[in-house]
Every structure is written in structure tokens, then in C-alpha cells.
Amino acid sequence: MIYKVPHSSMQGFTMVNQPQHASGLDPEAQEVQWQRFLGFHKQLVDPKKSFQDFLDVFGFPCSQFQVKKVEEHLDGVEKLSYRVESHGIISFDMVWCGLLNRNATFDSVQLLWDTDSDPDLEARISHLAFSLKYPTLSQGFPSTPHEQRVKALDSSTYQEAEALFVTTALTSDQKDEVAQWERFLELNPALVNPKESFKDLLDTFELEAVKKHLDNLQELCQTSKQPKLKFGITSDPSPISQLAFSQQHPRLSRDREPPYQQRIEALDSSTTEEAEALFPHQPKSETLQSEIVAEGYHRTYLNAKDIVFPILKTLQDYAGAWLPATHVAPYTALYERLLLAILHVVADFFDAQSTMPTSDRMEEWISHSFPQASQDGDPLFWLSVQNKMKTLPMTSENAALHLKDALDRMKSSTRFLEPTNLRLLLAIDEASQLLYSSALLYKETFFRIFRRTLAKIPSKNGVFSILADTTSRVTNFNPPAHLDRSHRPGKIGRKLFAPIYQIPTFDINVSDPPTTWQQLQSAFRLLRYGSPFFGVYTDVGQHKQNPDGIVQDLIHFALEKLLGSTELPTAASSLTDPQAIALLGSTIQPQLYGASHLNAELISSHAAQCMYIDPSRQILTSEYPSQITFSSAANQYLASDEAMLIRCIEVLTFTRRQGHIGPGDIGELVSRIILVRAMQETMKKNQPVGPQKPEDCIMPFGYSVRLSDFLHTLTGLDPKETNLGSIDPANKTKLLDQGQLFWNHFVCIEHTPNSEDLFSHLHRGAAVHCKPNQFGFDQLFPIYLKPTHQNQLNKKHITLCGIQVQNQKQTESLQIDSHKWTPEFAKIDLQEENPYLVLYFSLRAVEKQVIPIPTNSKITAAKAKRRASLAFYSLDAFPFLPEDLKKTLMKLIDAHPSILLLHDKSPAHTKDFVKKGSPLVFSAPNKKRKK
Template sequence: MEVDRAARVEAALAGECFSVDFVGDAHRQVYRQVLKLREDANISMHYSPYSPFVQSSCVGKTRCVLEMSTLGVYICYCSLAGKDSSAYPPRTEFLADRLAESFTELEMVLYLNAWVLVLAVALEKGTSAVEWKDRQLPGSNSGIAQAVREKWEELIASHPAKGYEEDKRDRDLVNGEIMNDALERVQELLDGDHDDEDMDMDRMDSDSQGELVNLRVIFVFDEARGLTLPSDTPFSQLRRALRVFFVWTAYFALLLDTTAKVSNILPRKSDEDSSRALKIGISLLPPIYYLPTLQLNMPKPGLSVVEYSAPSTWMKYGRPVWAARMAREGQSEVVLRTKLLPWAQQKLMGGEISDEFAKDGKMTESQAMALLAAATGLQVCPRCPLAEKLAASHMNLVLRVTRDRSRVFVALPAEPILSEAAAGLLRSEKVKQNALMHMEAACLAGYATGGPRGEFVAKFILAAAVWDLAKAKQSGGWYLRPIKVRDFFRTLLVNNKRDITTKEAFSKVVSGLPAGGLLFFHSFVVVGKVPDTALLCRCFAGGLAIMYQADNNMPGANLILPIWTPQGMTCCVVSVKNQSHKGWWEGPSLEFLKSEFTKLKVGTRIPIVIVLMSMREPAVAAPNSWILWDGEDKRYLQLTCYGLDGNYGYLSMEVRGLLRNILVTRPDPLKDAEDIEAEWIKKMLPYQYEEVPDFVVSLA
């Protein structure tokens, strides 16, 4: 009973996500992808005019597809979710049960025909695409699914399979002769519909013959794995039936699922069940997986630092599900701490926190990858079985699907609530250690890309310093709160050191740190430009640190930590180098680093703090050798910290040992990626800011 109640609550919450206003233009971007696939579909080259749409749960793919109705697209929707599932929209009982029992191509053709016939009646009555969509959602009494089921049964009764010879039936099905009358009827009605201006705006360029693809009807099969279990017969027959639409370009089909098991609904040629497809070498259309719906609740200008750093502000950034749940549960800090954050931890861990995890920090590989990805921007590029767990159970995003569908790249976005959830769990030393053990194994197996020059280790160390401070100064149960810059650097560079000389040197150097400076971040984002004050404000508002590749002809990324001061925004620049030789800090590299960040405009009285972080031990042993510069440039504070042994006393010996083992070169996630794939990956790791925001955030 308790499980049923929880499922009902989750379903109700999902329904509320569909009732709030749709933000952004993701539906237009996905529609462009569908148009391109529809243009490319060719009966002599491709097996069937359909494509899987695979992505994590709670990303918004179903809502995005349904929103294409605002562009004049008629969505013929069927959910194959489990009967006890909390999915929304729920299982389309009238159709899903019968589809699971459809084992012939003829039955599937007649299923499609039933939809076309019911749609024709609606079009004759002047039903718009949005009205058609609304009538298929829960709460509508229109009974479209029931009407389709009744028409389908009627067609099956009038077209018995035994009435067709095998060869003749195949020819009739492929040529669409069974459906021609209904298709022509709908085509005439669609051609006469010129009310929707958005359709013309969002069509792709004309094809080689100068004709526009007038894609107006999409058959949607949500939770598509329901077509493959317990056998793949319904799925196999459906995609054969869809071949009738090669000559009817107004139609296409999308198979939606949260699983990354792409090879089930888009098999490799070696797994193709059609001997004809193998013989003539026809291929399948690629999957859709790029869905830019994150960070919808963007920071608003005019908020104070207190308002920006309040959990009620930043916990709803990201997917619509967070804001919808806050609207349902309330925005008080008690509610957020006791209800929203534990729910985020469950989504991150793929279910209830187990007793073994709570006691000993024991976790699965996919849980470890989910935790570390949320906290450090880790990329994971596993083969499909692990990708399925990551994308379906742990709210990862699918970033790339290889051509042979055998490998899927995933990562978690830097959503503050997920990063907060991960940080809360990783405050435990046992959890940190066990997660890094899985990370080490995953790196050796090629599953994870920790950063080719030790960026993962550097990000982990910087985040762990914040966690360490949060342990001692936790307020009200929140794990990450704005902390003083001086406290952060003391933890990072001096913590637990007894050397008086080191402490005195540190005090001298940090005396010029900005007064009242606050540092606050959950995770890391990728940017493609030297950050300006507006970008720093925006990242501060979202609790985000920055990864930036400086144009200094040196390997390695720079990690930028936004710092708020009463006088304005500044930053700490951590230049990460993991060279095999010692003495890398000598010579012209310092000048390159300094000149690059003079482009960042800050107040003349506010210094930029530059920290050179080497993952190797220095050659010199002087007690104050960690100080690189002192007094050369009064506008900058420049500190140097060395390898794992000499610094980071807040990390245990076991954690430092594991981090040292991870400091090896990793595979490049962009290797062999096509240009368009590379661009998508860059944009989704997890965000990439290319332009200055339209507004300047005021943090006065």
C-alpha cells in the first residue's frame, strides 16, 4: 500500500510538470532534428522511417514531443509504461495491452491505419493539433485511445491474415494499398490547413528536388521497451509496418524511453533480424538524444547575494521537475531539507538509500559514477549495459551515441540540487573512498574520463575543501553555504600543517584577499570565453565553478571559482598542470597565465587570486616553497600548491592514494566524434556559455 501511495504521489507530481508553462524552444530544436531524419529517410537506404528518442528520466522528452503540437504537428501518443509505473502520462491501457499481443505485420499496419482514420474524423471537425494532443492527456473524456482501439479491432476483423497470400500481403503492406484511402483523405485535410505559421518557420531547408517535407503526424511510443518485452516481436512487426510511410512524408514515428539500451530499439547491423536488411545493407536512422531543456529557471537580475545563495532559489534550477516539486511541497527551508533534498538523493542513487550504504558506504559502480559526476562534472562513456543504469536510474544525460550503437556517453548536468545531494553523501569519508575505488576501476576499464591532465583530481580536491568546511560550519542542515575565501584557502593550503613558517607565509600572502569575499559552488561548467563579471555573477547565482582552457599554449584546463565581494565580483583561477617533469612553473608559462587573465575586468582594488596546482611534488624542499610570487603585482595574489603528499591534509591517506592512481591520461570523449556530435557534447558538459548574458546580474 505504501508503494502504491508513493507511485500515486510521483505520478501526480509528474502531471504538475505537464501543467506548468513550457519554457524554452527545445520542442523546436527537436522538431528540426526530426525533420532532418524525415528528409534523409529513403526506402532504398533505410529500413524504416522511425527513430528512438533516448534520454534520462525527468529531462522532459515526453513534454517536449507533446509541445510540438504547438507547431501544428499531430501527435498520436501511446504509453507502454508498466501497469504499476508512476510514469506520466500513464500507460495507455486501451492500446498498450493489445499492442503487446500483436505478432503480425498486418496487425501493426492496421493499428497505424486506425489512428489515421480517427485523425481524419477529427480534422474534418476542425480539431487543431493542440486540441488533439490535449484530448489524449489524463483527465480528458474524449476517449481518443478507446476510439482507436475500437477502429483497430474493426479493421482486424475485416482483414484476416489468412485472406492474404504471403507475397501479395507484403506488397500491399509496403505499398500502402490497405491504407491509401485514409492517407489521401488526411493528406487533403492537412494540405488545406494553413493556419499555423510556426510550421513554415521551423521546416528545414528544401531537399534536392526543391520540395519541403510537410511533417505533420508523428506516432509516439513512450516507454518503448514495452514493445520488446517479453519478446521483441511487437517491435519488429511495428517497424516493418512503418515502412508504408516512406512515400507519405507527412508521417514519422518516435520511440521514447529513459533507457540508454539503444541497441534494443535501434539494433546494430550485426544484430538485425531482417535478412533483407542484411543482404542489401540498408541502415537505420540514428537516434535523437540531444534535448536542451536544462537550466530553465535562469537567475533574475536585481537579487541580493543572500537571495541568490538561498536554497529556495538555487534548488529549483535545472529540469522543470524541481520547480514543480517545490510548488507542490512548499519553499520553506525545512520542507526543502526534509523532503526535496532526500528525494533528489534517491533519484541520484536510483532508489532508497540502502542500509549497507548508510553504514559502510557500499555502492554499485553506477551509483559511484552518478555521485562523482554530479560533484565534479565527470564524463562517463560506458557500453550500453552500464549506460542503461546511469541514464535510466541516476538522471544522467545521454551526450553521444556511437554509430554502431554499442557505446553511449553520459554525464550528469550541474544542477544545484543534484550537486547538493551528491555533496551531502560525499561528506562521509567511507562514501568518498568507495566512490573513488569505483572511479579508479572505471578509469582502467575505459568507462570514465577523469580528465586527460588531472582535471578530475583537481576538481575533486577543490570540492572536497568546501565539503570539509561545510562539516565544521554546517548551518541548519545545508551542506554547501557561502564560505569565506580566507577559510577556503586556509583549508586548501595550510589545513592541519604544524609548520609555523608556512602559516606565517600564508598569512602574509592572503592579507590582500578581498575583504568580505564569499565563495559558493556545487559543481563545474565549461565555458568557451574568458569570463567577465556578468558571467561570474551568473555562475555564482547557480552555485557553479568554471572550467576554462586558457589561450596560453599550455596543456591543462583552468578552474575558475567565482568570488563575491561587497565591491563586486572577482575570481580564483586555479591553473591545473600535471606534467611528468618537475619545474614546469618556471619560464614563460607564468607570463602566459598572467596575461590571459588581465582580460578579466574587475575593480582596481579587487585582486584575482591565481593558484597553480601541480599534481606532482616540487623539487625544492624549502618550508615556504609553496609561495610562487610575493609582491610582483599588487593587483594579483598568486599562490602555488604542490602534490598530494605535501598538501590537502583534510583528505585521508586512502583518498589521496586513490586520487594519485587516477592521475593518468584518459580517453578523449571527442575522439572519432562527428562535428555535430562534438558540438553537442561541448554544449552539454554540462553547459557552455559562448555569449555574454542578455542582462547583467546585480549582486549589490
């Protein structure tokens, strides 16, 4: 059986030089696209018929839709022509039409356009050619893989190509898709464009969800055939509107559950845009996301040995060491009635249990006290505590005695546990809420009330409590005596147990290293790095949501975490200092010194990792480790608006003026900004085609680009025609033709890397800022030399780009130090002697110049022939940097700690105050000085 999507019959031509205008189609709009089509397809056997066939496959009376589809296709062909026009001497249209006319095989096109090292480009070519050569098959089989498209293009006849799509040759998933398409046609016989509607459903929902939709639609159709007494005026219209809304606006229905009247308004809208305007405040699928997150909490707990057991051991030690004379009372405390209720309910539960193994008793406790996916409402334990509180008196003169009795009951009921100092662990999440004042007359904080309650518990009763929060304010409940306003002379200060922040969940979901080029770029693999949330969400979401939806939701969520807000700033001026540092932290990783207040804010609200809290709790250090989910979100956000990046750099400049960034870091920071911006621009110009399989889904601004395209962005020149220094022709060809880059953020390292390390950097999509005093280079990023037709990853294909940054132009030093910019001098052990690249930045230079790095007598000819190099003088040497951005970067380069510079935007009288208040620091006004 052949699966064919019906299309409108071919119409005749009434004019010699152009196709007939379809009914309802704007003649002028069609003429524009026809002329564009003719520009690329004059050499087709019958260009008019090809154009009309392609137009007809979208044939319903909506001129905007038809023209848009043709325009999108021709845009793709035009971009392709720019991409391959430099290869060979045969014109693009001759090769292109040769493929479409069956005069050239796909292999010959690969050879002529030199595409063997670029699978994404080959997929783009086959997609565009297949769509035009076989428009009906293309619409009927939108998920046709690249290999099958190539076979169809190389077929000698249409029948031979069509035979490739016989149902019996399809996979089980494809057969299922075909079956649902046929059901869809049967249930929607009057739709003007069933192909597009079905494709929208498949793009939005998993196939199982589409099947369920069709089941409900089929049931509705059967019900509608019943007598009017059973269906009609008395029928509930809600299911009808819900089904219609889901099919007419699948993306809107996925993202929300609107009421009946709002669904009707959306269905009555004349355009999709008009319907979308009815839903301005809910841009994403909150319900679906909540379901995925809830299910994720029931996944298997990983690495308990390194996460849970050390923390429990620490808490047990703390509980054993606590003495009221030396330590502040344990730091989570609850109202007396609530605490009494908890203790009694715990005792009631374990007293009621029959004799059974300890593990079984604890399993029952977990089921009783923790939320369960299969359970509606709160856990039974929570309800029991609420009910018990109702039976306890509001106040009691014997509160301490009641508390002791409850503790004795709890301890007795849990005697089956192994001997331990810890019997009951109370934990409060979001504990910073305890710092808000209560409604009492003296406005005491809840924290002080709670602490007084726990202070009544004898120290040997096995009760301990913890506060869990992301804000460092919870580490400062017990400040040093000289900072404590409540401290009284003569009283001994009491200690506070050290905060616990060492929770090693980072990278816990990381799978085995990638083995193929496709696996390397797979979003589902990359989402496993860093926070376990993203990996768990991906695992659960694959059964509930389409791959693109998962990636989009998680990237949006990552951006919200970085910005600390669900309301994304719309103007650069509204971007706060911590938000700006968070965006830069996840992309270029600036190192902040002595900025504990800022680090605290980054940890509590902007997804930074807490790395150190000193014993006095006065020093706090944060970091943004290598996590491509956050860096992809930040890159996408910054690449969309130059003003946002400028605002981030301004904040960095202000931070430098405060002395929180060292002077030696500035040039290197600027070079990282330049390199990341170049990657953003290169990615925007070389976006890959859509994935054919879920596992091929990629991250936004987290995919590979060719080294030659990156160099073209960096210099504005064709790399093949550019003098790259001492590298010989064979190595230059290998480096430019095979070199692939896969990184979108920098991470600071503390060692000298080798091939193994560079391979690991490639896996994470990371470039590196070298350790202090690293020989040779300040920055490095891996280059992978991808051989033709080889998708298996191999460490021997790793090489590098090393970057050296100087603040002054030093032409003589350039040649004198040339031998230092080699892997050998830098002590970087590469497995193979591959060609590599060196970039030299002299950012303060006045004269714009881009030149190769000369060699000297200390670098051998054998080493020199492997090195490609370029030296950039001045920010003006980078053509992709706009003027405003260059001016902002120069202010950062010139920044240094200065009180007066902190008042850069202050009024004149404030600046005058600073000058007068700092005698001798600033030059006297109107005093002439020799230069």
C-alpha cells in the same frame, strides 16, 4: 492586543546554587545542563532565573524533551563561542552576558566580534540571544526576522521589547498566524505542549492547510455536542483518527495516507520514534509529489520555437525522404488493429467538428486527446480507441486495404491543415520495451511485429513515427552490415534516419541573474538551472508544500536519478560503476574517452546529458553539465559516508586503467576531488541557521562559506596567522575578511574566462576546469569580496583562486614559473585589481610541506602584493584527508592502462596466465635487476 504564549509559572528555588528540578525531570540530566549554562552565563544578573525561564517555556512532564531543548541551545552557544573567540581581547562570556544584560548593544557586539561581513553569523547570534532573553516571545513568534530580534535585544525593558510584537504591528501573514494560534489553543485546551504542536504543524504544512485542519477540527467539536443518536457509537471514527493523526504526527500524515488501524497504532505509540517505525517503506510524500508533477505538465510550454519546431521540421524532412527501397520502415509501429482504431477515431473526431478556425479545432483536439488536470480517468480519445478496437476483426485477409481506407479517411478529415508531408505522427515513449520478446512461438520482438505493420503503409500517406527513450539501444536497430547477424550477402543494407537527441530544454526555466547575496543562495533560484522538471516542480510546489519539503524532495529525487534507483545503496561495495561515475560526473566532471557503453548507461539511467551520436551510431558521448541540483545531491550523499567516496575513486581508477581517462587528466582530477572534499568539510562545520523566509531556503551543500574557513580546512592553520606569500597586509585582510566562496562542483570550459564569466560561475555555484593548454592555471573558482553591510551583488567584487597541479615536486621550478601564476599571464581579464589566491599542488611529493610561493623578477611588486599563495607538497599536506582516502587517491595518481592492473583483485593463477600470455611485457620472476 498582545499575542503571548502562556507558559508555566515560575517556581521558587530550594537550593542556593541550582534551580529547582521540574516535576518529572531527571535531576542528573538537568544538573549537567545547568553547569553548562553556568559556564557561559555566570555574569548574568540572575543566571538561575534565566535558566529556569528557559526551561519552563518547554514545561511539560517529559524530561527528555526539556533537556534536549536546553542542550540544543547550549550546543549553539558553544559553537558560537568557538566561532568568535579569536576576535578581540574581551572574553566571550563577558560580551555575551553584556548583550543579555542590556549592557551592550547588538552593534557593539558586531564590532567586538567582527561579524559585519557575515550575515549568517549575525542571524545566529540574534537567534540564540533572543531565545534566551525572551523565551516566551521566541516560542510565540518562531519566525521573527533577524532585524526584529535585534530591536528586541536592544530594548531597554521587557515591556518595550514586548511592544514590538503588538498584533497591529504585524504583517497580514503574521496576523493570520496569530489568529490560527488562538484558534488552536481554543480547540486544544488540554494539550500539554500546545506551542510545540502548533510549531510542528506550521513547519510541516502551509498556513492554509493548518487552517483547513482547524476548520475540520472545529466542525468535529460541534458535531460531538450533538445527541448520542447522531454522534457516538454510530459515528464513523475515521475522521477523528485522521485529524488526531495529522496533529500528533504531522510529518507522517504529510507523507502518507495510512488505513484506520495503522493510524490508531501510531496514535497509541508511546514515542514519535515508535510511531515512525510503523511506516518503514514510504519515506516521502509520494501522493503530494504526484499531484505537483501532474499539475506541472499543464504549465505553459516554453521555447517551442527552439524545441518543437526544429524537431517537427526534421520529422517532416524524414517523412518526405523515406523510401522502402532505401530506408528501414519508420521506427514506431503498432499492431494493425490498434493502428486502424487510431486512424478511424482521428477521422471520426475531425469529421464531427463544425466549421471553425484551425486553432480552435486543434484546441478541441488537445482537450479531447490529452490528459487534463480537471478530468478523472483517461482522455476520451483513449477510450474511443479502445472501443473502436472492439469492433474491428481480430484478423483480416484484406488488412492492407483496410489500412489504406483508414489512412484515406484520416487524410481527408485533416485537409484543413496547411499543406505538409506529415499528417499523423505516432510516438512511443519508453520504446526500449519493444525489444522484449512477444509470447509468440518464435519469440519475435514486438518491434519486428510493429515494423511489419507500418511497412504496409504507402510512403505518401503522411504518416511517420518516432521512438522516444533514454537508452541508446534504440539507436542500434540497424547496425552496420559486418555487425548485423541477419545480413545476407548480395543484399543492399538499408539506412536508418539519424536519432534526434538535440532537445534544448536545459536551463529553459532560468530566471534573471541574482542581484543580492540572499538571491544568489536561494534554493528556489538555483533549482531553475538545468532540467526544467526541478523549476516547474518548485513553482507548483510552493502552493502545496513548505519550502524545506520541496528542496528535500527534489534533492532526494535528483539522487535517485543519479543512482538510477529508488533503493539507495547502503554499502559502498554495492555502488555500481555507472552510479559512481554519475556521482563524480556531477561534482568533478571527469572526461571519458571511448567509453560509449558506459556513456550509454549514464544517459539511459543516470541523468547524464547526450551530447553526440556519430552517424554510424557507434560513438556516443555524454556529459554532466553544470546543474547544482544534482551536484548538491551528490555532495550530500558523498559527504555522509567516506566509504562511498573511496568506492567512487576506485571505480575512477579502474576506468583509468582501461584507458578511458587521459594521463594528463589524473592529477587535475585528484586536485578536484581534494578541493570538493575540502568544501564539503567546510560546509559541514559552518552550516547556516534556518531560513526566516521561504525565498531564503538554501540547498544542502549548496551555500556559501568564508574563504578563511575554507583555507583553515585545507591547511589546518589559522589563515590570518599563516604566511600567504607576497600579498601585503591590507590586501590579505581584505581577501580573508571579505572573501566568500559559493561553489560545489566543477565544469570543464573551452575558453579563457573574464570577470563576467567568473560572475556567471558564481551564479551557478560552479568552479571550472580550464581549457586545454590554458596559460597559468588548471582550475579556477570565483571568490566574491563581499563588503560590510552590502548585500547587492557587483561584478567589480569578483576575484579568483587559481590552481596549478604538478605530479612531481619541483622547488626550483616553483620560483622560476612564479610569474605565470597571475591573472595577467593567464590572460584572465579582471574588471578590478582585487587580491586573489593561488594554490599549487605537487601530489607525488614524498615530503609533506605547505609553503608560500616565492616570487621572481618577472612579477612586479604591484602585482605581487595582490597575490596570496600556498604550495602543497604530498597528499599528507592536507590534514582533513583520512588515511584510507589518501591511499585510494594515490592509487588513482599511479594508475595507467595495464592488463595486469585490471586483474588487481584476480586470483594468483589468473595473474600468472596474463603474464605468460604476454611474453616480454613483464619482468621474469626472481630475476635480479639493478635499480
